[in-house]
Amino acid sequence: MDRRSFATLIATVGPLLASGCALADNWPAKPLKLIVPYAAGGPTDAIARIIGTKMAASLGQAVVVDNRAGAGGTIGVDATAKAAADGYSFALVAPGPLAGMPNLTKVPYTLDELEFLTLAARIPSVIVVNRKSGITSIEQLIAKAKAAPDTLNYSSAGAGTTPHIGFELFKRETGAAIVHVPYKGAAPAISAVLSGEVQMTMVDLLPILPFAANGNLVVLAVAGKTRAPQLPDVPTTVELGLSNVQMETTYGLVAPKGIPAAVQAKLRDAAVKAIGSPEMKAQFLKQGALAATSTGAEYRSLMQAESDKWRGVIASAKIKLD
Template identity: 90%
Template structure:
């Protein structure tokens, strides 16, 4: 009796296993949607389109970028969380909506609502000044800020953004008193330095490369452990005696929770292969980025560590969205 019952149970559930395997084998069945939680034309959008084009070639389906900008990236992440968990929707995100915004305001998701696929790229943050400021080194900047507290200004892309958090971390570690001037986005924040409205900013490497090349901006330091390949002569904050001033934008691919394991594996493998291709690595370098992949667990752990770091800076600097 028990054998017959067990055999009947196996017969009943066998189609479920078979259909699951078939689903993974047949995936993808339609175009994929790659959500970008920021406006078109920015660095995240550019990286997403490069990855999407390469993945489409290997998967045999188009990868369509869907820009869902707003609320510091949280709108796009929320849209990803609420997408069907069938492997046809995923997103490329920076740390802000995962590590920053949840420490500043209530968001409709948590890290547990996501599948972490892999890191995609790293863009180091750099501390830059207007060439007319007369500042030529990080040591000189710190000395000048300490000699005349709150007379120098720095710009950011807005309260709670990576440049804001990064510069407040720099201030905390050096004791330099520099006034924050928020702008609505990275472009106007950089323009403010170029025009002389403010003296400095901390920003992703990518958008300042042309201005560093023509001499309008002076790059004082890379906020990281390793020098940027695009600026090999610029020292790191670690080299300059500031081992805790580490700030970079790490882009990664996430998906809704609950994607079937076989589909998730195929999606991740297609992304990793695209990112690690020699062609993609070269294109990333030209964009000021460094290709970087990881395991899902490594990516999740990194975002948790970033969240903990950002929470400490936000608390000590009393940063709010007001």
């Protein structure tokens, strides 16, 4: 590069670097918006509000939760991708709009439009049955399903959701013929099991804890490698020999692509500090979740692996949107 070209480069890039540093020095100068791509009152919303409160205390600015529900979480993720890249908008997301929906339909964003900041929490999925079903173990469930194919039903929160993908993994691994009955959301899917409309479901741990405690639902297994601290006597699918049946809801924080590096570092550091605090870990446990942090690259890689897994199940089970 000759002297004139170098001078031109400095003249062009210098002001941009200076403005980025100035923005970082003054950030945050106003409240932040934490987008939740789901309705208020759900597990994602609850976790977001815990994170937002803790981050606000360290940043000295309010963190306002903005619920943008609809289209399997894609509306909220699209709003995040299209937001100004100034560090004032970010989102807490589950795997669905990152790993699931892009394999089911055309979404209005790409993952390249997002900055992956850090993991935030993991909530294990569990396989549960209505206590009146008489099923008390995974082995009994498999035997009953094989003895009378297509007579047992399982509910999900809708086509392509985590419970749907998870149970199709279970069916593929065990050869059990169980009929899928989709509902419009996790709450009605759980209600269907409680009422006996269907016999079982795979669902996040949090919403079924009260029903497991009062005996209306029987938790047969945790879909993963590690037992849930809230249910230490419940075996995992890996322990039961179903190593490919691993499903959890992994929450993480994403932001619009292009945030100045110094601002992004401040935003991520505030989130990691909040999530890693003892108070946060204790609050997460009450929500049936485990606090978890990572680098942005690790989080992106995890979502790519999840996308690959979901794509295979969607193809083999011929899953389509309702």
